[in-house]
Amino acid sequence: MAYQRSALMQERLAENRERILRAARTLVAQGGFREASINAVAAAAGLSTGALYRYFPSKADLFVEVLTEAVRRECDILREIIARPGTADQRLRAAVESFARRALEGPHLAYAFIAEPIDPEVDAARILCRQEFSDVFKTVLGQGLASGEFPPQSVDVAAACIVGAFTEALVRPVAPTTPRSKDEKLVEAIVDFCARAVAGPSTTMRPAAPRKRAKA
Amino acid sequence: MAYQRSALMQERLAENRERILRAARTLVAQGGFREASINAVAAAAGLSTGALYRYFPSKADLFVEVLTEAVRRECDILREIIARPGTADQRLRAAVESFARRALEGPHLAYAFIAEPIDPEVDAARILCRQEFSDVFKTVLGQGLASGEFPPQSVDVAAACIVGAFTEALVRPVAPTTPRSKDEKLVEAIVDFCARAVAGPSTTMRPAAPRKRAKA
């Protein structure tokens, strides 16, 4: 007779898989990918290293899944915010603020997901993820542009700049220094920066030709 | 008799050291830190691995030097640009443009210097370097703020955002796709983004009203 897993067993296995993913996420959140070795993940999940390989073919596969899963959730939230009623400016602000706020909760996690390299395979997945973030912002930028609320600008570049701006502003200080009060100011300043950037006065006051600027 | 190196020998040694630094920089420029193993660097410099350790105590030390040297040069250029006459807006634009343009020449290099982690020791040095970049932008932001040319804003955050914005916008596409024509557009878009961000309307007021715009 063919061997068949009982429903209970099925569930336990699925649970283990979840536990591994959760453990990996938690470890990354605590100390970035550096802290998230296979051994550490397995231990945190209450399994042996060997067992882990029953659930994921390689470290890269595991972290690709951790990454895409987290980014999917994040993007869902952002898309929901952007779909709300309001001006493009309001919605953009809300999205940036929400993004920034959650990033502050787990700076290591945010950094790891946005920037920290581990493995070429994971890095490749990350590029897609950043694209997904960028696309969310592009949506609202495009709307503001179409309605004339925002001045003409490259939505692609602006979207990337927004992601980059708060990555740099938020994610750098992974250091212990993180008093709550400062955070509020920081989030506000970042939101303002991004909002000004897209809503600011039209900038191309200079004719494209005369470029007497320095390059060196 | 005390052993003493001839002037010729002295020079050859110094030259070797330079060659190592140059080789390291070149390799990083080609493929990031990942490609720049000690063996590769030594080979590229025309020396053996062992010899390299005569010049630098460790890989970390070597790359800290590569990094700080490159950043020092870059900041010198930026400071010079910012010290020129002109409005804060003009000088900020010139600095961002110059920075962006050179980053485009070697995206891997720029990425590696701004973001790519290798080693805790090097990462620590990088934080100082980013601070240095940020400080340059802070200078001009502070001037524009003092003169009333820019609306109230956090210069610290804005400076970090500027660095982040164009890091993300420029450095991501490390892919082969780099047609010159696109580059021009890209640089312009980034410069505009940053300029709008700092010069934009005061942010507390949020007029949904479409703003007057010039040509793109």
Added chain:
DNA sequence: TCACAAATTTAATCCAGATTCATTTTATAC
């Protein structure tokens, strides 16, 4: 020329962490 110091080479060694595998334990079918 010789003797010794420094530089260089080459081939280990070391290390950390991912991956595997022989063995043991647990689950399923009868």
Added chain:
DNA sequence: GTATAAAATGAATCTGGATTAAATTTGTGA
């Protein structure tokens, strides 16, 4: 219960790259 399949263990292996060291070559001072 027994026999077999799947799952789990954890120690052993494998790997890639930094680091070291013994042996060799080159430079310096007599």
